[in-house]
Amino acid sequence: MKVLVVIPTYNERENILRIIPEVLAQDPSISVLVVDDNSPDGTGDVVEKMTENDTRVLLLRRAGKLGLGSAYREGFRIALQEGASHIVEMDADFSHDPKSLPSLLKEAESYDLVIGSRYKTGVSVVNWPIRRLLLSYCATIYTRIVTGLKISDCTSGFKCFRREVLEAINLDKVCSDGYSFQIEMNFLCMEKGFRIGEVPIIFIDRHAGTSKMSKKIVREAVLMVWKLRIGSLFRRFFCSGEAGDKRNLGTVL
Numbered sequence: 001m002k003v004l005v006v007i008p009t010y011n012e013r014e015n016i017l018r019i020i021p022e023v024l025a026q027d028p029s030i031s032v033l034v035v036d037d038n039s040p041d042g043t044g045d046v047v048e049k050m051t052e053n054d055t056r057v058l059l060l061r062r063a064g065k066l067g068l069g070s071a072y073r074e075g076f077r078i079a080l081q082e083g084a085s086h087i088v089e090m091d092a093d094f095s096h097d098p099k100s101l102p103s104l105l106k107e108a109e110s111y112d113l114v115i116g117s118r119y120k121t122g123v124s125v126v127n128w129p130i131r132r133l134l135l136s137y138c139a140t141i142y143t144r145i146v147t148g149l150k151i152s153d154c155t156s157g158f159k160c161f162r163r164e165v166l167e168a169i170n171l172d173k174v175c176s177d178g179y180s181f182q183i184e185m186n187f188l189c190m191e192k193g194f195r196i197g198e199v200p201i202i203f204i205d206r207h208a209g210t211s212k213m214s215k216k217i218v219r220e221a222v223l224m225v226w227k228l229r230i231g232s233l234f235r236r237f238f239c240s241g242e243a244g245d246k247r248n249l250g251t252v253l
Contacts, residue, residue: 003030003105004058004084006075008068012092013041020047022098023090024056030101031056033078034092035071038064058082068157069181073171080163088160095203096158103199104160111197112165113189115151116158120200127205139179146225147187151198154186155179158201165194180224187228 036044047059079087090096107114143154
């Protein structure tokens with residue numbers, strides 16, 4: 001097993017100094033790739049110094065704040081190039097506990113995508129305002145109803161992919177961000193028939209810095225689920241029609 005943990009950052013200098021050593025300490029097979037969007041607080045500079053002393057730390061510097069979804073897409077491509085067998089996505093702010101990584105990797109022995117779920121065994125969220133909690137929980141219910149996903153936490157950003165999953169998905173066509181990026185990746189995995197598993201985690205609100213959540217991200221997620229559902233129905237309809245035409249043609253010939 002060769003694991004690459006992709007961590008997008010924007011102004012996470014204080015957190016990144018602490019979380020990288022904790023992630024690496026979980027297993028010698030783990031490396032970290034930080035995708036930094038030109039953080040004004042010097043997050044990229046801090047990580048660059050760490051790469052000089054540890055070959056398990058990688059850094060991708062980007063020109064500016066280009067979004068979470070694009071950060072993960074670029075990080076996934078690099079992970080595949082680096083020969084990773086398992087690719088993990090997680091936040092830099094300790095809302096995803098590095099000590100949960102062994103559980104995700106263990107479950108990945110049986111599943112193609114493993115999600116760290118905040119709602120697998122009830123509600124396991126600490127320090128979130130009730131409004132934010134309701135938004136997240138209702139987003140999962142809404143997503144499940146519209147898309148047919150049968151997972152307890154559709155918007156979790158703590159997950160582990162087998163490389164075969166990312167190789168099968170055309171990342172160039174995944175254009176969403178934030179909540180909707182997580183939903184879209186889950187949906188594509190389901191459509192392609194990959195096995196999706198979940199492990200319960202305790203989600204703790206960020207240690208330092210400020211949240212990147214915005215109204216734009218929420219609106220995008222609301223619209224994305226319908227885009228995914230309608231697109232899926234169209235594909236089924238046209239594939240079914242093409243299959244029918246081919247069967248009829250075969251009979252005539």
